[in-house]
Amino acid sequence: MDLVVAESISKDYVNGKVRIRALNDVSFRVGGGTFVSFVGPSGSGKTTLLNLIGCLDRPTSGRLRVAGTDVAGLDRRKGARFRGRHLGFIFQDFNLIPVLTVAENVEYPLVMVRGVEGGKRRAKVARLVEAVGMADERDKFPDQLSGGQKQRVAIARALVTEPDLVLADEPTANLDSHTAGLIIRLMKSMRDTLGTTFVFSTHDMRIVDAVDVVHTLRDGTLVKAADPGPGREGESRV
Amino acid sequence: MFKLVTIALRNVFRYKRRTLLTISLIGIGVAFVLVFVSVTASFKSLMISEITDSMLGHVQIHRKGYVASLDSLPLNLNLGPQAIKTVEETLAGFPEILAFSPRIKFGGVFSNFIESTNIRVNAVDPDKETATVPLLSSRIIEGSRTIAPGTILVPELLARGMKVKIGDVAVVVATNEDGSVNGFQFTVGGILRSVTGPGGRDGYIHIEDGRRILRLEEPSVSEVAVRLKKIGSRDEVVARLEKTLGEHKNAQGRPVFEIHGWTKLTPFFNIVQMIDVMTFFIQLMLIAVVLISIMNVMLMAVYERTREIGTMAAIGTQPGRIISLFLLEGLGLGLLGAAAGAALGSLAVVLLNVSQVRFNFGQQKGLILSSKMNPVDILTISLIVVAVTLLASLRPARRASALDPIKALRQV
Ligand SMILES: Nc1ncnc2c1ncn2[C@@H]1O[C@H](COP(=O)(O)OP(=O)(O)O)[C@@H](O)[C@H]1O
Ligand SMILES: [Mg+2]
Numbered sequence: 001m002d003l004v005v006a007e008s009i010s011k012d013y014v015n016g017k018v019r020i021r022a023l024n025d026v027s028f029r030v031g032g033g034t035f036v037s038f039v040g041p042s043g044s045g046k047t048t049l050l051n052l053i054g055c056l057d058r059p060t061s062g063r064l065r066v067a068g069t070d071v072a073g074l075d076r077r078k079g080a081r082f083r084g085r086h087l088g089f090i091f092q093d094f095n096l097i098p099v100l101t102v103a104e105n106v107e108y109p110l111v112m113v114r115g116v117e118g119g120k121r122r123a124k125v126a127r128l129v130e131a132v133g134m135a136d137e138r139d140k141f142p143d144q145l146s147g148g149q150k151q152r153v154a155i156a157r158a159l160v161t162e163p164d165l166v167l168a169d170e171p172t173a174n175l176d177s178h179t180a181g182l183i184i185r186l187m188k189s190m191r192d193t194l195g196t197t198f199v200f201s202t203h204d205m206r207i208v209d210a211v212d213v214v215h216t217l218r219d220g221t222l223v224k225a226a227d228p229g230p231g232r233e234g235e236s237r238v
Numbered sequence: 239m240f241k242l243v244t245i246a247l248r249n250v251f252r253y254k255r256r257t258l259l260t261i262s263l264i265g266i267g268v269a270f271v272l273v274f275v276s277v278t279a280s281f282k283s284l285m286i287s288e289i290t291d292s293m294l295g296h297v298q299i300h301r302k303g304y305v306a307s308l309d310s311l312p313l314n315l316n317l318g319p320q321a322i323k324t325v326e327e328t329l330a331g332f333p334e335i336l337a338f339s340p341r342i343k344f345g346g347v348f349s350n351f352i353e354s355t356n357i358r359v360n361a362v363d364p365d366k367e368t369a370t371v372p373l374l375s376s377r378i379i380e381g382s383r384t385i386a387p388g389t390i391l392v393p394e395l396l397a398r399g400m401k402v403k404i405g406d407v408a409v410v411v412a413t414n415e416d417g418s419v420n421g422f423q424f425t426v427g428g429i430l431r432s433v434t435g436p437g438g439r440d441g442y443i444h445i446e447d448g449r450r451i452l453r454l455e456e457p458s459v460s461e462v463a464v465r466l467k468k469i470g471s472r473d474e475v476v477a478r479l480e481k482t483l484g485e486h487k488n489a490q491g492r493p494v495f496e497i498h499g500w501t502k503l504t505p506f507f508n509i510v511q512m513i514d515v516m517t518f519f520i521q522l523m524l525i526a527v528v529l530i531s532i533m534n535v536m537l538m539a540v541y542e543r544t545r546e547i548g549t550m551a552a553i554g555t556q557p558g559r560i561i562s563l564f565l566l567e568g569l570g571l572g573l574l575g576a577a578a579g580a581a582l583g584s585l586a587v588v589l590l591n592v593s594q595v596r597f598n599f600g601q602q603k604g605l606i607l608s609s610k611m612n613p614v615d616i617l618t619i620s621l622i623v624v625a626v627t628l629l630a631s632l633r634p635a636r637r638a639s640a641l642d643p644i645k646a647l648r649q650v
Contacts, residue, residue: 056552056644076557084554091647095549099248111241113554157553 001068003165003197004030004053009062011048011220022048024220025062030165030199030213035191038201039208040217046201047169049217053199054087054167055079067164084113088158090168090187090200094150096142096157103129103138106156114161128156131193132186148179152186159190168200172207184210242559246566249539250574260535261575264623267524268579271619272611273586274520278513280609286469286510290500291373293437295339295463296472297479298503299325302496304460305503311343311358313415316458321486321494325462328482334475336467337369340459342448346412348392348441350400357396358440359410361448370465374442380404381428389427391442397429404428410443412451422451435504472499521622528572528626536568536634547638548646557639564638568631569624576620587611 172180348357
């Protein structure tokens with residue numbers, strides 16, 4: 001089943017009298033379990049698109065279904081609940097909570113968003129912290145970590161709730177290329193073991209090798225469909 | 239919930255200097271209010287006991303209309319034998335009453351055979367009077383501790399002005415109810431320290447001497463002063479006395495008696511009330527300080543942590559949770575401030591007591607202020623602070639919860 005179905009969605013930003021069309025008539029699907037990337041230069045609409053999929057913003061027109069829900073109709077509270085239940089987020093600036101340790105940051109969505117009970121919670125946290133290779137740092141605070149380590153923690157935090165879909169807007173933009181490669185590989189191996197769908201954006205063409213499906217954005221429009229990666233199905237419609 | 243508290247507390251201690259500053263500000267404010275409240279409370283109770291325990295008593299009973307013409311000490315408004323009996327019987331039925339003292343009050347002329355001056359005299363039963371106003375005997379700065387028949391206690395200022403000493407003989411001349419005058423020789427038995435307030439410069443003689451000088455054929459008194467076991471039961475006792483004694487009507491169907499609590503009998507009650515008003519305004523100032531400082535520091539926190547709040551919202555934290563987080567942070571600051579203030583205030587009160595601050599009240603010099611920190615005050619002030627902190631955090635908290643995650647995440 002397709003996890004994301006976008007049918008000719010457009011997004012306009014209105015700043016005073018100026019109307020900027022950030023996305024223009026974009027249609028695509030994201031199949032379950034795929035590792036999908038939106039690529040394009042800065043200003044091409046990647047963040048806008050991921051915000052729409054992530055239910056943080058609403059399209060100006062078109063239909064957008066995420067995990068079987070028409071996300072255009074969600075209000076603030078329902079939107080938050082939907083994100084907490086179905087989505088995981090990885091940010092360009094890592095955005096860990098500075099007063100929480102590595103383990104607590106990973107635990108955060110379980111406690112504050114999902115209300116998972118204590119014993120189960122600790123097991124999940126331990127598993128995820130281990131899986132992203134941060135077990136030795138579990139009691140450190142974010143300001144004691146390198147960028148790559150922070151992003152590992154962020155990946156664990158995004159996955160701990162077992163979401164249908166993880167969204168990552170330029171997750172490697174603030175990392176050196178070596179670390180960026182490690183992070184992408186980590187995300188991919190998490191997809192392989194957990195089967196979680198990943199949708200991320202990047203303007204770094206080197207990363208694109210690793211993905212199943214590449215959608216290229218230019219000036220708010222999808223320009224070409226990439227080959228599906230080996231063994232994975234994916235498609236994009238222009 | 240527990241996790242929310244943890245996060246809130248860690249955030250409180252995250253900006254150490256700012257938190258310390260806010261806590262100190264609130265703490266100093268709370269301490270100031272607590273010290274003010276406890277000092278004024280002890281000043282108030284000192285003042286009240288000076289007045290009520292020296293001459294007024296807690297409650298007074300008169301014939302209807304006596305208090306209105308108190309200045310002339312009218313003998314024709316005295317209580318007769320039947321009325322006295324009624325009052326005594328009624329008072330006996332009140333367990334709240336510790337003691338009472340019937341007094342004959344009259345104006346007269348005091349003469350040392352060379353010159354003379356006006357004097358107001360209380361004729362009292364010494365035992366009943368000291369039981370009702372226990373500070374009377376401590377006011378006797380010279381001479382006998384009691385009022386023996388044939389002796390008079392002379393107020394200090396009058397003794398000085400008339401140059402009379404203990405053992406001197408003086409004459410008191412009084413106009414009787416029928417208009418005739420009668421003189422009577424007294425030995426000066428004691429000199430009384432003056433007390434500020436009504437009755438503070440009266441002379442005292444034995445009640446039997448009073449009857450003789452006024453040539454009263456049957457017992458009659460001007461007032462009955464009453465001492466309660468607890469001064470706080472005043473209003474309740476007055477109300478019940480009014481009810482019981484109010485049943486006694488004269489031939490015209492008017493009530494015979496009037497009953498007054500001490501607050502109605504002395505202008506110093508206004509000062510007491512003024513102190514309460516001042517306390518109120520000082521508390522208002524504390525509220526303003528807490529409100530402004532907490533609101534300021536919380537708005538600053540929301541502004542600085544916009545990205546963080548955006549992250550929390552993006553990953554699905556409900557707006558209500560975010561509100562709670564910031565309310566808890568404000569609450570933490572308020573509680574810490576209140577605790578610091580209570581500690582600081584208690585310390586200040588202890589230091590004040592150790593240093594034995596003295597002050598003068600009217601004629602009394604060198605009264606020692608011994609204030610006590612009342613736990614109820616600490617609790618009240620802390621509750622006020624906590625309530626105000628929550629109020630002050632509400633706006634910043636709502637602002638945080640209403641942040642648009644996209645905009646919040648874009649902010650650097
Ligand atoms: N809030 C906004 N208001 C106005 N214009 C915006 C806003 N956000 C993005 N844009 C514009 O929309 C276009 C797409 O931006 P964005 O989605 O951020 O691209 P990318 O993430 O690929 O760099 C750009 O022209 C950008 O200037
Ligand atoms: Mg972008």
